[in-house]
Amino acid sequence: MKLTFLNTLSMRIFALFWLAFVLLLALIFLLPYFDARIYTELGNEEVSGYYGEISTAIRNKQLAHIISGVPVIPVDKFDGIHPVLADQNGNILGARKEEIAPIQQFMYHTSTTLKPLKKNFYDIQIAGPFTVHLNLENDVPYMLYFVSRVNPQKEILSYIFDRPYILILFIMLISTPLLWWLSRSIGRPLRHLQQAANAVALGNFKVDKSLETQGTIELRQVGQSFNRMTIALEDLLSNQQTLLSSISHELRTPLTRLQLALALLRRRVNSSAEIARIEKEAVRLDEMINDLLLLSRQQLNSHILREIFPITEIWHDIIKDSRFEAEQKKLSFKVKQLIHKPSQYYLNGNKGLICSAIENILRNALKYTHSKIEATIFVEDNSMVIAIDDNGAGIPTSEYENIFKPFYRIDEARTRETGGTGLGLAIVANVIREHQGKVWAASSHLGGLRVVIKLPLWISE
Template sequence: MLLSRISSHINSLTVQIFALFWLTFSILLALAFFVPTLDARAYTELKGDDLRYYQNEVVIAIRHNHISRLLNSPMALGLERRNNESYIDPPPNMPRPVLVNSHRAIIGAKDDDVQPLQKFIYQSDNPAHPMTKRFFDVQISGPFLITTGQNKQDNYMLYFVRKVNPQQEFISFIFDHPFIMLLLFMLISSPLLLWLAWSISRPMRRFLYAANAVALGNFQINKELEEDGTREFRLVGRSFNQMIKAIDELISNKQRLLSAISHELRTPLTRLQLAAALMRRRKGECTELTRIDMETERLDKMINDLLLLSRQQLNSHLLRDTFPINEIWEDIFSDAQFEAEQRHLDCRIQVQIDEPTQHFINGNLMSLSSAIENVIRNALKYTNSKIQVSVYLENKSLMVQVDDDGPGVPPEEYDQIFEPFYRVDAARTRETGGTGLGLAIVANAIKQHQGEVWADKSPLGGLQIMIKLPLWID
């Protein structure tokens, strides 16, 4: 039980972020203090083995009379320097002793070593804390006090000069430019920060895909949301799946209820139609029976539209396929032109697409064809004399524009006409036999294909319906 609770806290996003932040901060802080010590050109105090090594070299220099030779050299005596007697030439890789008197005169140094020695002496002149520093291919260490008499003026500072391999230039360049070093620190810490970002973004991407699927009407539960990621993400994933399940049940119950009501309405409607037929057979035709027939037909059409809308919403992702865009209107346009000719209307159709067979849509062909046909028939129903249908491509989308010169719709009702059972004019609805579901069915079909549909004022004077459907990009 205790181990389970500890494991749960370790898998917590809060703990992981906190721990990773302090780990990264500690690493950067350690590097900030440690890396400069790797610069061989930095002044470093001699300690431990290094100090004991040079103390031993001091003893060797005295024992082998190196100090005496330097003190008796022409330079120490104020004479002109002679090459063989002016400095000690030790074995390879061994330090060469150099003396500095109280006037800071350098004794026993080669010409190339004088300038770095002067710089080093200026920074390190305390024999209680000897230091070391590298100047390109020369390493200088010291000072060590050498006493030759009771007078302080007889005291000398002993330094050691040794040839070393020069520090590579790119390393020196890094140490000389703190900004470059900062970039290196950032580069070193980037893997940890990338891992943190990845550990957060990976489950977030799953949530994004799941949310997009829900937005498209796919209410399938994703178990990965509950099983992967930190504890917080798993809890959110469990709640997200519960929400999907609740929404799916709510929508399914709504559609089943609507479908059941529509089916139940058919029973009394059928009885009413049967009773009207029996009455017509007994008493003959009359105005009341004609009105009953008209209203029952309207009710029957409304029930059919309700069933269609219910099935459309319930089965929004079934029977999808990829097909050329021209298949949507192949039969619709010819039927519309034929109907317009029979009613003596001007029907103009413009397909402004080169090679429409090369462009595709993924969806339900019957549903899309029915939606566009519904809009065109609606225009034919309300137009005065002409309609115009334009088909073209825009921003990787198929655009279908239907205009008529009918009475139109008030601008404030452009959005409302796509709602179920909405009627602009009840009197006109009775004359045309509308149910108020046609454009709602159109809007539902288009939205299920991630498209858009809207109304506007037509240049012909009536209503303009615009349909936008995204093309399938393979």
């Protein structure tokens, strides 16, 4: 992977932060220059130009005409600059009607200024004040202002400048695309990584090479490390399960020889308690190897063949068979199906494995109960729950978690009496975990043991 400094996550965040900061700073400093309505000082060249206009107005007696009340040129005939006078009492002379209000506002804001200013009022620009002495009888100075027509500022700009919250929205409009692009460039690869992690959790160890090509350098490196971890996990599980399977297969050879030797021995001598005991233990060993091979095959097959099917297909045949077996043993078998319209609920998984797990628990209940079994089926938290209770002797509370461990047996004497290899519930737990479900043991209200299976329902998006 070629390391590009500008494509690192830290550099991208740093660069975009400062880019947004500089743009906002530039906006703050430049916006006042686009607002022609603010009061700004006249430059030296502008002041010189206006003094030239004053000299021309005095020479042409334009100011004297204003004081004497000569009518002002109509607006539609006026394109250039014209002077306006204001006496010490604030009376405005030589102004048109529509110019009086802007001039009064300008006079109010420039009454204490030392330098002449200018400001735009829509399509009117006012500059001043300039002090002039017209050498009249009282020699009272007048304040002189120049009024000119300018292109009106765009209404949208005036609207924005008059409303600060519009500026805030404008700033957000500038920064939002940058931040959205940044969050997308980070979030999209992370979501992709999350999907890959969920796939691994479901037993899919397929390497996704796109994790190493999308996003920033850091995220690509994380994707590369994740793929290496996925490969290592697959190799570890495969080696472990292959070893377990190989050991189980290798055990069959001496076991077969032992069974043949027992058969020959039984022909030569009469059956004895010792030979019967050896045969019984050989049968148990054979069952244990079969269960071990079954567990190994289930764990090795990470990519479980799944289908979507109604939940009713899970318990229909199993309960029918269990009820028949209970009747043969003269046991009470009660089923509480508490799901309203169960046909509208579905599961996504391997139906055969799930049925086998439930059947395993029911057979345990049939084996250890005294007289009564109860199966309760209901929906809770978008999951199907099957609880199986019996009124047997039960087990100590401290053993509730241990019974799901491989080869774990609570009572060796009871194991010899009822059979079993200690792998049945371990296989059940493995199947349920493969389907993202839960299985646990608890005390039953019937007095014995309760085993609960909880499987997530399939919800169509």
